[in-house]
Amino acid sequence: AQKVTQTQTSISVMEKTTVTMDCVYETQDSSYFLFWYKQTASGEIVFLIRQDSYKKENATVGHYSLNFQKPKSSIGLIITATQIEDSAVYFCAMREGSNNAGAKLTFGGGTRLTVRP
């Protein structure tokens, strides 16, 4: 069974700095997909970035990037030049590689990021 663990429950950083949020996962599949989602204070959950397990290059979208370390089953989220509005709860998630429409996302417990002015 797949499992996703985020050990950092909360992080606080100063605005305009860089922050890394950790995530480790467990899976028996050789092919899988890793995601980061953001939940704002309003409760809205939005997709941020994704890494396919077969890709060696780390994904980057805007000021979000990933640190994918496959041997360590780790997928860290890096936010550079943080802004106040980056304050939110960040979820790591994994989808195993089945092409079955029933394949589901398993989420980590979330990391609350607070960006201070």
Added chain:
Amino acid sequence: ETAVFQTPNYHVTQVGNEVSFNCKQTLGHDTMYWYKQDSKKLLKIMFSYNNKQLIVNETVPRRFSPQSSDKAHLNLRIKSVEPEDSAVYLCASSLRGANTGQLYFGEGSKLTVL
């Protein structure tokens, strides 16, 4: 811009009552989900439907039943609520076979059971 709509956004009720949450997506997706988020922010999948067919049914109490009239709608009925059902219920949708797992979430329906 929201494209997954949930109603109601809040509901307070007594133990033993029946509750229904509705969800509609306008993205043309063919797969829809219900997730439960508890007070500790833990997100767990409950059900998944593809083109009106149930494809994922996690271990949830039998008082929970999903209903889908078409691929754009997925409702959730709770027959006789219990205090532990207090949570936020999140509806989501995605494209089947996209193999991405990119979900689009609604704003959530917060249930409080007194």
